[in-house]
Amino acid sequence: MVIVEAKLIALDWGSTRLRAFLLGDGGKVLATRQSNDGAATLHGAEAYARALGDLIGDWRADHPALQLLACGMVGSQYGWREAPYVRCPADAAALAGQVLRLDDALSIVPGLVDDAAQPDVMRGEETQIVGALALHPELAAEACLVLPGTHSKWARVSNGRVTGFATHMTGELFALLRQHSVLARLMPADGSSPAAPEAFLKGVDAAREDGGLAHQLFAVRTLGLFKQLAPEQLPDYLSGLLIGHEIASELRGAAPGRIALVGDPALCARYVQALTRFGQPAPLLLDNTAPAGLWRLAQTMKLI
Amino acid sequence: MVIVEAKLIALDWGSTRLRAFLLGDGGKVLATRQSNDGAATLHGAEAYARALGDLIGDWRADHPALQLLACGMVGSQYGWREAPYVRCPADAAALAGQVLRLDDALSIVPGLVDDAAQPDVMRGEETQIVGALALHPELAAEACLVLPGTHSKWARVSNGRVTGFATHMTGELFALLRQHSVLARLMPADGSSPAAPEAFLKGVDAAREDGGLAHQLFAVRTLGLFKQLAPEQLPDYLSGLLIGHEIASELRGAAPGRIALVGDPALCARYVQALTRFGQPAPLLLDNTAPAGLWRLAQTMKLI
Structure with missing residues (x-):
């Protein structure tokens, strides 16, 4: 022993x-x-x-x-x-x-x-x-650390110091809209949807267009109404739209440099897919580093 | 008689x-x-x-x-x-x-x-x-009709026809965030706040900056935490932020031309204030025209 x-x-x-x-x-x-x-x-x-x-x-x-x-x-x-x-x-x-x-x-x-x-x-x-x-x-010199979640954080690191960061209420908005909004009405009950990666990427692509989040969110409803997306695809479309807006907003500023994703692997996998869609190189992936x-x-x- | x-x-x-x-x-x-x-x-x-x-x-x-x-x-x-x-x-x-x-x-x-x-x-x-x-x-030739509400509509009119429009889920987002989100925790109970026009305009001004809505929303929390806004000012700041994002998104496209606001007078008054902040001329105001x-x-x- x-x-x-x-x-x-x-x-x-x-x-x-x-x-x-x-x-x-x-x-x-x-x-x-x-x-x-x-x-x-x-x-x-x-x-x-x-x-x-x-x-x-x-x-x-x-x-x-x-x-x-x-x-x-x-x-x-x-x-x-x-x-x-x-x-x-x-x-x-x-x-x-x-x-x-x-x-x-x-x-x-x-x-x-x-x-x-x-x-x-x-x-x-x-x-x-x-x-x-x-x-x-190797991240300490210059990197962007992204911690997805209820309140996602994007932190810029330079010379071993956190120089600044921004919070995005992405996860909380998803939960609110998924559970309490008009968008929820066309979706299956929470938790019953299989993954719909194409719908997720369609949402990410929409976020790359002009229009504003509060406008684009309404498309979750209309794409369902017009049967361009099936009910079980709508949660992933919503997820792609919200994560896409978060990424688009961060990429509008200074180039993020090397990106490392820290957090829940399933959620980080979504960010990897979305970042790839934005033409970003594959980020480093880390689980809970607390x-x-x-x-x-x-x-x-x-x-x- | x-x-x-x-x-x-x-x-x-x-x-x-x-x-x-x-x-x-x-x-x-x-x-x-x-x-x-x-x-x-x-x-x-x-x-x-x-x-x-x-x-x-x-x-x-x-x-x-x-x-x-x-x-x-x-x-x-x-x-x-x-x-x-x-x-x-x-x-x-x-x-x-x-x-x-x-x-x-x-x-x-x-x-x-x-x-x-x-x-x-x-x-x-x-x-x-x-x-x-x-x-x-006189609006029929060329105008932009804005109908604020749960799902605000911005409709472009040309030669008497509606040529296109966009929905913004502004009112619904306000209600969701006001009632169910982390932002609600620092605010007084619903309905008890006196009007805070300065906080509203501060929210509108924030929306004119870069940053993305899901990021800027988090400031409703931090401005409360750091006592830069009083609890009773936070709902109006949130309202200004959401209405400001709606307007910013619409003004990024083609010039709206003559704007007419149709709807609840108190809500339309907020849009008038916000549009003025964006440098727009005073819009025409109409109550329910149904x-x-x-x-x-x-x-x-x-x-x-």
Whole structure:
């Protein structure tokens, strides 16, 4: 039997989920657990403490000396305690320097704010970015890190620092329109549609034309009404339209350079397809890099 | 006592409301009534017949020889009976020629389809446009008719014909985001906000910048988080952003020419403010022109 020593408990604590990672030497993931005790469901310090105990009380009992480092909405003003945003440009050292010590054992990574124009914020993604750069140091010189999701983030990295970023409410708009809008009426019930890659690409192509999102969305209805798309194709057309608009909007600015996609593989696969349609080279693909980011930040803080 | 003879019963029968107008000579409105028996709430011919009887059964009993002419979603494939769309370009004569005779007394005006690119449709607005041109013949030569609402329509008119149009889901997006999105959390409960014209214009100005709608929407959250806007200002900022994007998208194409706004005065007032911000001249303002449109179509059909 090989004894592997645990070095850090890393917590990726977002709005909807709490994910815990027991990390060993070099940030190796020894064990993972998750629960639905996301920050959006918890109110007050006791609720957070209880959620943590429920998920990994035994880890802490078994390893009483281990430090815990958390990122995500747990540090928002509606979270366990607020870890104020760090301003861009910022690197791992800037984030590590502003980590909030909640108690002797638990620290919370701050989010980032880009206030060059209207303020934009992230919480949790800054740690995923640190993780991506730790795993792929070649990205640090110049890259664009894209983190698709409910609120997609496009972050520009230069010389190891996040120089700026933009949020797109793509995933949330999809969910709202899929569930609550007039567009939903012609679609099958949620979850019952097989993948329709052609409809997805048709949506991406539409986004590359002029017209404005609020106008083009209406075509989801009319293409259904006129039977140019089958009901089960409409959700993918909508997805392509929204992801296409996100990409079109980002590509209108400065050339993004090397793109790395970080996140859920199925969702990232959609972005790969869409980016290809926009003539972009194949991006680098990374799964959840939060554990690697928390490990790197813990190193930078000399927590381990 | 002056006896005014009723000539036509005009029905503006949309998704959410049924509005009836008893019209006399020259299309003069003698009486109006409305109910919440919109097409979206009714299923089957009997339900429509009952809704009509409930609202104006006495009018029909008092004037048994009167014809009824209806426009709106009552003629959709999910309505009382489908009145197939007429293709653009189309004028009042083309619409009148395709009116659906439901029975001896009741006829339904068809909607319009613009299938130059992806199909776009309207039902009810075509009649409002006919009414606007009847009331303001000077618009017929060349104009842009804007009908703000849940699904705003921008219709180009040339030589008395609607040559094409575009729908923007502006009103529906506002309602979805106001009620169901992350943006709603920082806002006061629906309906409790006083008007915040400065926040509205700030939203319009944001829409004139680059960035994409799904990105700029997130600023509704961050401007609230960073207290750059008060909670009660956020709904108006959101409204300005959405209306601004609608206008920006339409102004990117061919110059709109003379703009006429048709619809709810309070909503049209927002469009006037926003159009002014875009440097457009003051538009013509018209309230509901459906009765005038139904009257003109009835004349064209020789129904009266």
